[in-house]
Amino acid sequence: TQLLEQSPQFLSIQEGENLTVYCNSSSVFSSLQWYRQEPGEGPVLLVTVVTGGEVKKLKRLTFQFGDARKDSSLHITAAQPGDTGLYLCAGKGSGGGADGLTFGKGTHLIIQP
Amino acid sequence: GAVVSQHPSWVICKSGTSVKIECRSLDFQATTMFWYRQFPKQSLMLMATSNEGSKATYEQGVEKDKFLINHASLTLSTLTVTSAHPEDSSFYICSAEVHEQYFGPGTRLTVT
Numbered sequence: 001t002q003l004l005e006q007s008p009q010f011l012s013i014q015e016g017e018n019l020t021v022y023c024n025s026s027s028v029f030s031s032l033q034w035y036r037q038e039p040g041e042g043p044v045l046l047v048t049v050v051t052g053g054e055v056k057k058l059k060r061l062t063f064q065f066g067d068a069r070k071d072s073s074l075h076i077t078a079a080q081p082g083d084t085g086l087y088l089c090a091g092k093g094s095g096g097g098a099d100g101l102t103f104g105k106g107t108h109l110i111i112q113p
Numbered sequence: 114g115a116v117v118s119q120h121p122s123w124v125i126c127k128s129g130t131s132v133k134i135e136c137r138s139l140d141f142q143a144t145t146m147f148w149y150r151q152f153p154k155q156s157l158m159l160m161a162t163s164n165e166g167s168k169a170t171y172e173q174g175v176e177k178d179k180f181l182i183n184h185a186s187l188t189l190s191t192l193t194v195t196s197a198h199p200e201d202s203s204f205y206i207c208s209a210e211v212h213e214q215y216f217g218p219g220t221r222l223t224v225t
Contacts, residue, residue: 033213042117042206042216043157088156090214100147100159100172101214 002027006089006104014112015081021074021107023089032072033101034063035088043088079111116140117209119217126197126224133193134220136163136207142187143209148180151204151219163190163207197224 005024013019023032031050035043047056049065049072056063060083062075076083086108090101116139126132136146144165149157161171161182169182181193194201202224208214 035216040204040219040221042119042208042219045213045215048213090157100149100162101157101208102159103156105156 002091002093002102004089004091004102004104006107008107009105010108012110012112013079016078019076019079021087023104024071025091026070028069029091029093031092032065033090034074035090037086037088081111081113084109084111115211115215117207117215117217119207119220121220122218123221128198128224129196131193131195132197132222133191134205136190136217138188138209141211143211144187145210146184146190147208148182148192149206151206157206194222199224
């Protein structure tokens with residue numbers, strides 16, 4: 001069974017600060033996705049990382065996939081109140097074919113004005 | 114593109130009854146869809162993989178006779194919760210894959 005440890009589970013910071021969310025596993029994933037979920041809604045895809053060492057940027061969000069494809073991080077620069085939400089990392093197995101995703105427990109992020 | 118819908122968005126049913134939830138891919142075809150369950154304050158847990166034209170594959174601990182999955186077409190998968198009990202109350206979310214997995218808006222099931 002593949003597990004994804006996501007940390008921190010809760011984070012409350014002031015507007016303008018930077019933060020990093022981590023997603024770690026002992027398993028190798030063929031790809032890793034980051035989602036954002038609002039209450040009562042389905043997760044919305046932010047980014048997919050596929051290659052070990054890959055870095056992707058989405059405005060103030062920077063996503064990195066570890067060299068060994070076992071871990072990933074999400075860094076937010078100058079956080080805004082609109083960034084508040086639940087952030088989920090999810091990994092796809094390396095077995096090939098159509099696989100369901102293994103989700104981390106999520107990070108509840110609150111950005112205070 | 115890559116829009117997935119679910120119906121209903123919420124449903125309340127009595128214990129012992131069955132409830133059907135639909136998942137549709139609106140602008141693409143999906144041979145594989147996935148069903149997840151999310152309890153309050155928790156993350157998503159994969160329940161089963163729905164395969165068009167063949168039997169679904171269930172994750173360990175998920176009762177296939179209780180959670181019936183039918184993937185009759187390339188754009189529709191249904192999940193039927195049979196003989197529902199209060200502990201089945203949860204947020205059920207489907208996804209369909211086209212390069213990445215795109216999720217539906219979820220269905221809130223409350224069993225009284």
